[in-house]
Amino acid sequence: MQDPYATSAASSSVPLPHQPAPVPLLASRGLGRQFGLHQAVSGLSFKAFRGEVIGLLGPNGAGKTTSLRMLAGTLAATDGELSLEGEAFDGRAGQRQLNRLKRRIGYLPEGAPLWPQLTVRETLECVAGLHGLSRRTRKERLPALMDRLDITPFANQLCAVLSKGYRRRVALAMALTHDPDILLLDEPTDGLDPLQKDSVRAFIRELGRERLIIVSTHLLEEVPRICDRVLVMANGQLGFDDTPAALAALSVSEAVPSAYRERLGAAHGGTSPLPVWRVILSRELSELELASVSRLPGVAAITAVSPEGAERVSRSGRRLMADPAYRLVGRPGQDPRSALARWCSYMQIRLDECVHERGDIEVAFRQLVARMAEQPAPLPRVKRPLDADQEVSS
Numbered sequence: 543m544q545d546p547y548a549t550s551a552a553s554s555s556v557p558l559p560h561q562p563a564p565v566p567l568l569a570s571r572g573l574g575r576q577f578g579l580h581q582a583v584s585g586l587s588f589k590a591f592r593g594e595v596i597g598l599l600g601p602n603g604a605g606k607t608t609s610l611r612m613l614a615g616t617l618a619a620t621d622g623e624l625s626l627e628g629e630a631f632d633g634r635a636g637q638r639q640l641n642r643l644k645r646r647i648g649y650l651p652e653g654a655p656l657w658p659q660l661t662v663r664e665t666l667e668c669v670a671g672l673h674g675l676s677r678r679t680r681k682e683r684l685p686a687l688m689d690r691l692d693i694t695p696f697a698n699q700l701c702a703v704l705s706k707g708y709r710r711r712v713a714l715a716m717a718l719t720h721d722p723d724i725l726l727l728d729e730p731t732d733g734l735d736p737l738q739k740d741s742v743r744a745f746i747r748e749l750g751r752e753r754l755i756i757v758s759t760h761l762l763e764e765v766p767r768i769c770d771r772v773l774v775m776a777n778g779q780l781g782f783d784d785t786p787a788a789l790a791a792l793s794v795s796e797a798v799p800s801a802y803r804e805r806l807g808a809a810h811g812g813t814s815p816l817p818v819w820r821v822i823l824s825r826e827l828s829e830l831e832l833a834s835v836s837r838l839p840g841v842a843a844i845t846a847v848s849p850e851g852a853e854r855v856s857r858s859g860r861r862l863m864a865d866p867a868y869r870l871v872g873r874p875g876q877d878p879r880s881a882l883a884r885w886c887s888y889m890q891i892r893l894d895e896c897v898h899e900r901g902d903i904e905v906a907f908r909q910l911v912a913r914m915a916e917q918p919a920p921l922p923r924v925k926r927p928l929d930a931d932q933e934v935s936s
């Protein structure tokens with residue numbers, strides 16, 4: 543996985559003139575959806591590229607399903623537009639144009655709706671027919687897909703009697719029938735047993751090598767395993783767009799004094815994490831020495847932390863004070879460790895430990911969502927452009 547700080551530094555570098563900016567496979571600009579007077583999603587903007595697996599996170603009601611439905615072309619947007627390899631689609635896109643979008647997209651909807659009166663095989667045949675796949679392509683693709691998702695033994699079973707986990711797998715197979723290059727998956731591992739969860743996650747990673755995958759999930763532990771990038775939504779708005787490691791790092795940088803966080807974070811989009819190291823030295827630093835460290839290249843701040851268990855026991859059983867521990871905050875994209883090591887050597891202070899604090903994705907998610915909840919909710923437009931539940935016909 544990429545180092546988040548390396549990413550921040552790279553993204554801030556100016557592209558060389560001869561390098562054309564890559565065209566995103568899917569992009570959304572100011573996408574929004576209003577249901578009646580309720581603004582469910584507003585100002586959703588991001589660019590997504592082939593080969594990315596993007597996690598879409600957010601608390602219940604954040605707007606994830608609404609966003610995925612708009613991206614899949616099954617729900618009309620009331621604001622903004624999305625584009626597929628540069629071709630723009632907005633709420634007024636015609637059916638023919640939307641069908642072109644749908645041919646490129648595989649969508650696994652929330653709840654995995656199936657046709658109860660059809661068998662698994664009939665379901666996949668039917669979906670393949672709707673996508674206009676030739677008999678030959680169906681013969682090659684469907685058995686392989688059923689094998690990969692372990693549903694071959696249930697091929698002749700009615701969908702109505704499938705267990706929740708198998709319904710999910712059949713729905714995933716339906717989304718993949720036409721071999722789309724964009725996959726939008728709404729909670730794909732919901733209801734699966736632990737072994738199947740692992741198998742589907744591995745499958746998603748495999749599929750993501752050559753496609754773009756956007757996957758909504760409440761299972762935060764699966765995000766670092768399958769995603770290269772995370773979008774976090776709350777109140778219908780996007781509040782974070784970076785790597786899973788960068789999201790986890792937010793939990794550590796939350797512990798950084800707010801004055802530094804605001805000063806440095808604001809310069810990097812507000813939610814950018816600051817790189818943090820836990821440092822243990824052979825002796826305590828004076829105020830003067832702390833000020834001297836905070837001026838080293840790449841250092842934003844250094845603060846003393848109270849170590850858990852303020853004392854330790856030596857081999858002889860003697861109680862010793864714990865080593866002085868500090869939290870060293872780097873500037874985004876910079877690594878202050880060598881400067882610190884040189885300073886310690888000059889000052890004849892032993893640098894016992896300098897460990898990158900990676901943080902905890904669950905803690906970071908909670909903190910971020912709580913912070914986003916404090917922001918005012920988006921105001922709906924007074925005029926209703928569409929009825930509350932108007933959808934795009936499929």
Ligand SMILES: Nc1ncnc2c1ncn2[C@@H]1O[C@H](COP(=O)(O)OP(=O)(O)OP(=O)(O)O)[C@@H](O)[C@H]1O
Nearest residue numbers: 577582600601602603604605606607608609930931
């Ligand atoms: N068809 C609809 N008509 C009216 N309101 C809707 C409709 N669909 C969604 N909403 C509202 O839009 C908001 C966002 O819902 P959405 O289902 O997108 O959230 P979510 O993040 O997917 O939630 P969850 O994690 O619970 O699935 C909610 O307040 C929901 O009640």
